[in-house]
Amino acid sequence: MQQNRRNFLGLGATLLATAGMASTLKGQDHDHGFHSDSSSKRQLTLVKNPKRILSPATIITPREGKSYNPIVTLNGWTLPYEMKEGVKEFHLIAEPVIREFSPGMVVNCWGYNGTSPGPTLEAVEGDRVRIYVTNKLPEHTTIHWHGLVLPNGMDGVGGLTQPQIGVGETYVYEFTLTQSGTFMYHPHADEMMQMAMGAMGMFIIHPKNPKEHAVDRDFCFLLASYDVAAGTYTPNPSTMTEFNLWTFNSRTFPSIDSMNVAVGDRVRIRVGNLTMTNHPIHMHGHTFEVTCTDGGWVPKSARWPEVTTDVAVGQIRAIEFTAKHEGDWSLHCHKSHHTMGPMGHNVPNMLVVKQDDLTEKISDLMPDYMYMPMGKNGMAEMQEMEAMGMTLLQNTLPMMTGTGPFGAIETGGMFTTVKVRKNKARGDYSDSGWFQHPAGSVAKKV
Numbered sequence: 459m460q461q462n463r464r465n466f467l468g469l470g471a472t473l474l475a476t477a478g479m480a481s482t483l484k485g486q487d488h489d490h491g492f493h494s495d496s497s498s499k500r501q502l503t504l505v506k507n508p509k510r511i512l513s514p515a516t517i518i519t520p521r522e523g524k525s526y527n528p529i530v531t532l533n534g535w536t537l538p539y540e541m542k543e544g545v546k547e548f549h550l551i552a553e554p555v556i557r558e559f560s561p562g563m564v565v566n567c568w569g570y571n572g573t574s575p576g577p578t579l580e581a582v583e584g585d586r587v588r589i590y591v592t593n594k595l596p597e598h599t600t601i602h603w604h605g606l607v608l609p610n611g612m613d614g615v616g617g618l619t620q621p622q623i624g625v626g627e628t629y630v631y632e633f634t635l636t637q638s639g640t641f642m643y644h645p646h647a648d649e650m651m652q653m654a655m656g657a658m659g660m661f662i663i664h665p666k667n668p669k670e671h672a673v674d675r676d677f678c679f680l681l682a683s684y685d686v687a688a689g690t691y692t693p694n695p696s697t698m699t700e701f702n703l704w705t706f707n708s709r710t711f712p713s714i715d716s717m718n719v720a721v722g723d724r725v726r727i728r729v730g731n732l733t734m735t736n737h738p739i740h741m742h743g744h745t746f747e748v749t750c751t752d753g754g755w756v757p758k759s760a761r762w763p764e765v766t767t768d769v770a771v772g773q774i775r776a777i778e779f780t781a782k783h784e785g786d787w788s789l790h791c792h793k794s795h796h797t798m799g800p801m802g803h804n805v806p807n808m809l810v811v812k813q814d815d816l817t818e819k820i821s822d823l824m825p826d827y828m829y830m831p832m833g834k835n836g837m838a839e840m841q842e843m844e845a846m847g848m849t850l851l852q853n854t855l856p857m858m859t860g861t862g863p864f865g866a867i868e869t870g871g872m873f874t875t876v877k878v879r880k881n882k883a884r885g886d887y888s889d890s891g892w893f894q895h896p897a898g899s900v901a902k903k904v
């Protein structure tokens with residue numbers, strides 16, 4: 459029964475099982491907060507050296523005074539560096555971490571410097587970088603610098619270009635950044651396991667000439683997917699296709715940062731894909747062009763307008779547009795299951811199934827269970843039911859969630875918004891709240 463918990467979403471007869479399960483779970487420890495989950499502690503080592511971990515909240519706001527416009531990593535942060543005799547020194551620590559995907563669900567992940575994905579590395583074309591990598595994972599690892607042109611021995615492929623970084627060991631990578639653009643880092647050791655656990659990060663290299671490819675707002679995030687059965691905390695790394703958590707930077711809607719921009723801003727959004735499938739990323743209200751891939755900048759003559767761009771596995775696509783139209787514009791993966799929470803998959807099909815007399819019949823058979831007929835006319839009622847507390851399994855997320863100014867948004871997973879507002883100051887990335895529509899500009903009942 460336990461292995462099928464995630465199938466017990468309350469649709470039709472399955473709600474019976476959910477309600478019954480919930481009552482059996484009530485007596486258990488529900489305190490699965492960030493610090494106190496004893497079942498997680500058995501499986502991983504919490505960060506022991508918090509001094510190295512800067513609070514993301516203190517870092518995600520772009521800083522002034524750089525020769526470039528700093529990147530904004532959704533729900534993430536940029537790793538600080540130290541300048542040592544002309545070399546930018548970074549220190550990545552590969553280690554188990556706990557990531558909150560959304561309130562109500564935390565996941566045992568592998569990441570870097572306390573977070574999964576790891577912090578964004580940010581440097582400038584021409585920089586010499588020295589990157590220390592300390593391995594605090596329970597097994598060996600390496601780091602591959604995806605897309606970077608560098609000496610073969612710095613490429614990070616365990617066994618092929620370097621020995622594996624053993625548990626407790628520190629290796630150093632050093633190379634000169636000969637390109638600008640959008641890149642990633644991830645292990646090239648036991649990849650299936652380590653990437654399924656969330657070991658990944660982005661590597662942004664700004665052009666040497668800050669006027670080249672300049673934009674007003676520059677965002678980045680990684681697509682990552684996980685298979686975490688309801689009631690459990692650790693992703694199943696052997697899953698190949700049936701993932702149930704679809705995330706931007708290991709966060710799910712409505713807990714993914716919105717991208718807050720001003721009318722007139724040139725906006726770039728860089729999306730890297732380290733999942734096991736492609737994601738057609740779609741934006742509302744504007745047309746965009748793909749201006750950069752992990753292979754470099756796309757020449758202007760080779761760009762064309764799009765509203766959806768597919769980001770295949772192991773690819774990066776940076777889209778650019780000028781924010782012209784005020785409003786709250788959706789940006790999401792267009793695979794509809796990827797904008798659903800983990801409870802939305804593998805539910806029984808109750809569409810058009812008459813269930814009128816089932817409540818009575820099941821109550822007669824099993825008086826302790828609560829049964830509610832659902833799903834006959836579609837699944838939109840799910841969010842309402844979930845809001846009333848029907849999804850009561852431990853450590854999982856509802857099928858659809860999020861509430862906007864007009865009610866339930868009925869989504870989850872790979873979904874966020876670009877909030878375009880007038881008069882938003884440069885450098886102000888704060889959430890603009892919901893859009894106040896001008897009178898007469900909202901679709902209405904007639």
Ligand SMILES: [Cu+2]
Nearest residue numbers: 737791793796
């Ligand atoms: Cu997708």
